[in-house]
Amino acid sequence: MTAYPCTLFEGTYHVGVGALFNSLHQNGFRGTLLVGYRGALPPWATPVTTTDDVTEYDVPGGGRIRFILLETTSHLANYKPIFMRQLFERFLGPGDSLLYFDPDITVKCRWSFFEEWVENGLAMVEDCTFPHMPGDHPLRYSWMKVAEAAGLTQKRSPNRYYNSGFVGLPWRFRDVASVWELLLHTAQSFGYDNSKLATTDRTMIWQATDQDLLNIVAMTTDVPLTTLGPDGMDFVPGGYVMSHAVNSPKPWGRSYLKVALQGRPPGIPDKSFWANSQHPIRLYPAAYVRQRTLAMMIAIALGRVYRRP
Numbered sequence: 001m002t003a004y005p006c007t008l009f010e011g012t013y014h015v016g017v018g019a020l021f022n023s024l025h026q027n028g029f030r031g032t033l034l035v036g037y038r039g040a041l042p043p044w045a046t047p048v049t050t051t052d053d054v055t056e057y058d059v060p061g062g063g064r065i066r067f068i069l070l071e072t073t074s075h076l077a078n079y080k081p082i083f084m085r086q087l088f089e090r091f092l093g094p095g096d097s098l099l100y101f102d103p104d105i106t107v108k109c110r111w112s113f114f115e116e117w118v119e120n121g122l123a124m125v126e127d128c129t130f131p132h133m134p135g136d137h138p139l140r141y142s143w144m145k146v147a148e149a150a151g152l153t154q155k156r157s158p159n160r161y162y163n164s165g166f167v168g169l170p171w172r173f174r175d176v177a178s179v180w181e182l183l184l185h186t187a188q189s190f191g192y193d194n195s196k197l198a199t200t201d202r203t204m205i206w207q208a209t210d211q212d213l214l215n216i217v218a219m220t221t222d223v224p225l226t227t228l229g230p231d232g233m234d235f236v237p238g239g240y241v242m243s244h245a246v247n248s249p250k251p252w253g254r255s256y257l258k259v260a261l262q263g264r265p266p267g268i269p270d271k272s273f274w275a276n277s278q279h280p281i282r283l284y285p286a287a288y289v290r291q292r293t294l295a296m297m298i299a300i301a302l303g304r305v306y307r308r309p
Contacts, residue, residue: 001095003115006034006087008076009103014042015252016103016245018283021065022276023106030062034091034098036070036083044281061280066091077210078194080164081180088174095171099123102165104245105233106272113241114168121224122176123168126160127211128235128246130202133161142205143216150186152179152220162218163233164211165244173223183213183220234268245269256292256299265303266296 005024009017014037021033041048045057045065055067072079084098092098097118101107107114117123133140135157144154169176184194190205192198198206206212218225230236233244245251247264251273256266274293277283284292 001097002031002092003097003099003118004032004034004087004092005029005099005101005114006036006083007101007103008036008070008079008083010038010076012253013103013250014044015277015283016105016250016273017065018042018044018281019106019273019276020101020103021059021063022279022281022283023108023272024111025059025061025063025280026276027107027109027111029111032064032066034066034068034087036068036076036079038070038072038076041067044283059280063280074194075196075209077164077197078184080167080210081177081184081213084167084169084177085174085181088169088171088177092171092174097168097170098174099168100166101242102244104250104269105165106243106269106276107241108234108239108243108272109241117226118168119170120226121170122173122218122221123166123226124162124214124218125166125228125232125242126230126235127163127208128230128233130161131230131235132159133215135159139202139205139212140219143212143219146183146187146190146205147216147220149189150182152183154219155222156219158215158218158225160227161215162211162227163244164208164214165233165246166242167214168226176217176221176223179221180213180217183216184210187213234272239268243269243272245273256295257302260299260302263303266299270296 007017017035048055048057053069057065087098099114099118192206198209200207231239232241251270277289
């Protein structure tokens, strides 16, 4: 029985993939990270072996990354359930489990914790913006119209709203990915555009796109939920499991002094990204990492005396 981490990326998010792998490696992972990608392979992934749409990179120090070329016009955030379903069908077997991480996440705790966690059921983390969403929230009534159009019925009334940056599924509950995918297709007749992220306000039926659909999944399946609070992604102090860099620009593209002067100092996810940028995959020259780390530390100090009102 094997637990496989997976992620999706395109463009500069390849450095996030590298930092994700490094953080997994630092915490005991020596298996295969499954990565769906669109565009070019990361420049740091060399040498590689390629067969059809699959390219493999053996990471120095242990572990492997399997890159799977994607042909889709969907926004990659909306491709998550399709990718997970395909991975179960192509690469996993009975007893295996799959854990999806966004490529702007780094892991902070032992890998074996994730292996243990996912065996309990559908693993998720509460969101940062509105983790509490009552079971009778008006949006849930709108979402159930989508679910009913997909032939689904409500099985429970969660009071929490979950972030889609991390989703874990054991083999026995793999059909959850298919339910999520079914909702993705059904939602298009309700104004859901899977080629982009929604930009509407939270009073609209869709705001967080794939994330809203994941929360409908939680309402319409009866598999056990196993969840962490917002601390599970460092959305609040005291986290010890993951750091999720949800803000833009991402740590690798952020001008730290500029955003600090705007009253937005760096946070734990920034520190975690740069701490995982060198080993075993070297994403940048060491001198560049020192320069960026220094800028980040100055911005943190500036943030102690100046914050956005």
